Amino acid sequence: MTVGEFRVDKENYDNFPVGMRVLAVDDDLICLKLLETMLSKCQYEVTATSEARVALNMLRENKDRFDLVISDVHMPDMDGFKLLELVGLEMDLPVIMLSANNDAKLVMKGVSHGACDYLVKPVRLEELGNIWQHVIRRKKSGSRKQNNQSVDKGKDNQTSGEVNGSPSTVNRDLQNGKCNRKRKEDEDEGEDNGNDSDDPATQKKPRVVWSVELHRKFVAAVNQLGYEKEAVPKKILDLMNVGGLTRENVASHLQKYRLYLKKLPQQANMAAPLGVRDTAFMRLGSLDGGLRDYRTLAGLGRLRNTALSSSPYTMLGRLNSPANINLHNITHPSHTHQNTALARMHPVLSPSSQNPSLFQGTPSSFDASINDSGIFTGANAFTDTSNFLNSTQQSSMMLQGNSAGFRNQSSQNMASFNQEPSNGGSIIGSSNLMEPNSLLSTEPFMNSARENNLTNGHYLVNNSIENMALVSLEDARGNVNERLGGERGQNYGHTPSNNSNMFGSINTTTTHVPSNNGIVSPFNRRLDQNIGILNQKMDMFLNGGSTPMQQINDNGTSVIESRARSNENLFLEQHKLQGGFAPQNYDSLDDLVNAVFKRGDETTPNFDCGLDEFSFGQDL
Amino acid sequence: MQKQLAKMKQSLFDQGYLDEQFIQLEELQDDANPNFVEEVVTLYYRDSVRLVQNIEQALEKNPLDFAKLDSYMHQFKGSSSSFGAKKVKTECTQFRDHCRAGNADGCKRTFQELKKEYATLKKKLEVYFQFARQAGPVEKACRPK
Numbered sequence: 001m002t003v004g005e006f007r008v009d010k011e012n013y014d015n016f017p018v019g020m021r022v023l024a025v026d027d028d029l030i031c032l033k034l035l036e037t038m039l040s041k042c043q044y045e046v047t048a049t050s051e052a053r054v055a056l057n058m059l060r061e062n063k064d065r066f067d068l069v070i071s072d073v074h075m076p077d078m079d080g081f082k083l084l085e086l087v088g089l090e091m092d093l094p095v096i097m098l099s100a101n102n103d104a105k106l107v108m109k110g111v112s113h114g115a116c117d118y119l120v121k122p123v124r125l126e127e128l129g130n131i132w133q134h135v136i137r138r139k140k141s142g143s144r145k146q147n148n149q150s151v152d153k154g155k156d157n158q159t160s161g162e163v164n165g166s167p168s169t170v171n172r173d174l175q176n177g178k179c180n181r182k183r184k185e186d187e188d189e190g191e192d193n194g195n196d197s198d199d200p201a202t203q204k205k206p207r208v209v210w211s212v213e214l215h216r217k218f219v220a221a222v223n224q225l226g227y228e229k230e231a232v233p234k235k236i237l238d239l240m241n242v243g244g245l246t247r248e249n250v251a252s253h254l255q256k257y258r259l260y261l262k263k264l265p266q267q268a269n270m271a272a273p274l275g276v277r278d279t280a281f282m283r284l285g286s287l288d289g290g291l292r293d294y295r296t297l298a299g300l301g302r303l304r305n306t307a308l309s310s311s312p313y314t315m316l317g318r319l320n321s322p323a324n325i326n327l328h329n330i331t332h333p334s335h336t337h338q339n340t341a342l343a344r345m346h347p348v349l350s351p352s353s354q355n356p357s358l359f360q361g362t363p364s365s366f367d368a369s370i371n372d373s374g375i376f377t378g379a380n381a382f383t384d385t386s387n388f389l390n391s392t393q394q395s396s397m398m399l400q401g402n403s404a405g406f407r408n409q410s411s412q413n414m415a416s417f418n419q420e421p422s423n424g425g426s427i428i429g430s431s432n433l434m435e436p437n438s439l440l441s442t443e444p445f446m447n448s449a450r451e452n453n454l455t456n457g458h459y460l461v462n463n464s465i466e467n468m469a470l471v472s473l474e475d476a477r478g479n480v481n482e483r484l485g486g487e488r489g490q491n492y493g494h495t496p497s498n499n500s501n502m503f504g505s506i507n508t509t510t511t512h513v514p515s516n517n518g519i520v521s522p523f524n525r526r527l528d529q530n531i532g533i534l535n536q537k538m539d540m541f542l543n544g545g546s547t548p549m550q551q552i553n554d555n556g557t558s559v560i561e562s563r564a565r566s567n568e569n570l571f572l573e574q575h576k577l578q579g580g581f582a583p584q585n586y587d588s589l590d591d592l593v594n595a596v597f598k599r600g601d602e603t604t605p606n607f608d609c610g611l612d613e614f615s616f617g618q619d620l
Numbered sequence: 621m622q623k624q625l626a627k628m629k630q631s632l633f634d635q636g637y638l639d640e641q642f643i644q645l646e647e648l649q650d651d652a653n654p655n656f657v658e659e660v661v662t663l664y665y666r667d668s669v670r671l672v673q674n675i676e677q678a679l680e681k682n683p684l685d686f687a688k689l690d691s692y693m694h695q696f697k698g699s700s701s702s703f704g705a706k707k708v709k710t711e712c713t714q715f716r717d718h719c720r721a722g723n724a725d726g727c728k729r730t731f732q733e734l735k736k737e738y739a740t741l742k743k744k745l746e747v748y749f750q751f752a753r754q755a756g757p758v759e760k761a762c763r764p765k
Contacts, residue, residue: 028699030663030664030699031698037653099698100697122702122703125644125647
C-alpha cells in the first residue's frame, strides 16, 4: 500500500480520502502501532505519537498539517478529552476519540467535548476506512458552523468561561451532528465539568472573568502584537503577564474579541480602537490601540465632526465630562499621532458637515506642519487642556477652533479653556469661533482620544494650542503679542466672564466649535518649530481652508478679534491654569509667551491673515 | 508447513486464545509490513511486562487502590484486545469488575488467572510465529488481498 502517495487535496474529492493526514495519539504503544498500520492501510497519511503534548505541539506548529486527529481517551500526560478540547478550540479539526472503554458516559463526554466520533478498541479496519467522512462534514459546515461556533462560543465563553458551555449548545451540536467546539465547552452533561481527571493539566480551571482592567491589558497586548497577524493567544498571554490566566482563556477571549470587532460597523471599527464606543471592548481597545491609529482618529474625527455639531454627539457630551480625560488620553499617548490625526481629520472633514468642517481646512496645511512637531499636537494639546478642563466640549471646541485653521490659536484658546476647569464654557466659546473648523473633527478625535486617555486629550489640547500658539505667534507675533498683551489685559478682566461666555457660547453652538481660541498658546517650547511650520501651514491652510475661514470671516474680523481676545483670555487663563493644572506640555504661559516673543521675527504674514480670517478672536 | 500453521492458528482460535482482531492484524500484514503481527505481539509482551509489574505491586498494597488498579487494567485490556488476546482480555474485564465491586480477593484471584493466560498465550504465539516465519511468503501469497 502506498501511503501518502496522494496529497490530500481538499478540492479534489475524487482522491480525497486518499492521503488524508491523520494524527494518531495513543499512549499504548501496541494500540498506536496498530492504529498507525491500519490508517496506513486505509491510504491515509499517518503521523503517530504516544504523547499528547507532542501531538499538540505538532498541531500548533502547523495548523494545516493535519486533517483529522484520532486520540485515545486514557492517556497519562493529558486527558484525551482535554486534548480534544484544545484541538477543537485552536485548530478546529475533527477529532475522533478512541477507547477500550465503551461506557456510554464516556461516549457522551466525548461527544460533549466536541468529538466527531467515538470508537471502541479494538478498532476494526472498516471503521477506520470511513473516518474521512468527518473531515468532509466539517469542511462543509465549516463556515456556517464557524460563525455559529464563534458566536456561540463567544456566548458560551461569556456565560461559562473558558470551558463550560451551555447545554443548549450541546443540544444544538447534537442536533446538527457536528463536531463542535461548543460541545466541548458544554463539557459534560452531568459529569464533571471541564475535564475530570487526575491529570492536573486537565483540571478544570476556574472561570475567568474578564474585567475591564484585564480586558484593557488584553487589548493592549493584542494591539501591541498586531491584531491581524501576530496576536496569538500565547503571545498575548505572555504580554499580559497576568497570573492565573491561561492561554485557553486568552484564546477564547480573543475569539470573542474578533467577533466583536467584526460586528462593528466600519467606522466603528476604526473608532473602536480608539475606544469611541462605550463597549468594554472598544473602550479598552481604544485605549490601547486607538491612539496610535491615525486613521482611526481621522475616522473618529469624522465621526466626531458630525457628532459635534449635533447634540447627540455623544462624544461631545462625553467630552463635557470625561472629555478632558479623553482628550488627555488622546494626546497623551501620541502627540504627534494626534496631530497627524487631527491634521488628517481636517481634510477629512468637510466644511459642509457642521462640525466636520472643523479641520477640513486645516488638515491639509496642518498635516504638513503638524506632523512635524507639535502643531498638531497643538491640537492635541488642545485636547489635553480640554481634558484638563473637564469639559470635553471645551476641548473639542478648542480643537475645532484649531482646525478652523487657527488650530493653534484655537488650541491655545482651548488650552486655556481647558486649563480652567471652571471655564468649561470658555473654551467652548472659542470653539465657536472656528466653526467650520475642524475642531469638530478634532473633537471626534479628541473624543476618541478622550476615551482613550484623559491625558492624551490633554496633551492633545495642549499641543494643539501650542501649535496654534506657535503659529499664530510666528505669524502674527506682533498680533499675538498685541493680543496677548492687550487681550490679556482685557481678557484678564474679562476672562472669567469671557471664559464663561465662551464656554457658554461653545456650549450653545456646538457647531461652532473650535475656532481659534487657542491662538495664543505658546504652550510648548515647540512653538518655535511649530510656529515656523505653522506659519507656513497657516498660509496653506488659510489659503486652502478658505472656506472655513471664510465662514469665519463672515463673522467678521471683529469676530476674530474678539476671538482673539477671548483666545487671549483663554490663553491667559489657560496659562494660569496651566501653571497650576496643566500637566502637560507647556509649563507656563509665560514661557510660551516668551518663546513666542522671541520668535517674533518669524511671523508670517500669512498667519496673521489667517488668524484674522479665522477670526481668531472670533468670539470669545 | 503452511497447513500446520493453519491448523495451529485454527486451534488457537478454537481454544479462544485469539479472536478476530488477530485476523485484522494479519490483514494488515503486507509487503511493507511483512511481520507486522509478530512485531505487534512482541511489542505487546515487552510493553505489558511493565504494566503487569505495576499491577502486582499495586495488588500488594493494603488497602487496595481500586481506582488505580482499574486504570491499569484498562490499559492492559486495551493492549491485549488490540491484537486479539481473547482470554487475556476476558480476564481483564473480570478484574475490572472486581475492582469496581471493591473485591480485593476477587482482583487478586483474577489477576493470577490473567497472568497464566498471558503467559500461555505468549508461548503459543511464539511457536506460531516461528512457523509463520518459516511458512511466511507462501502464506502471504495465499492471502487474498
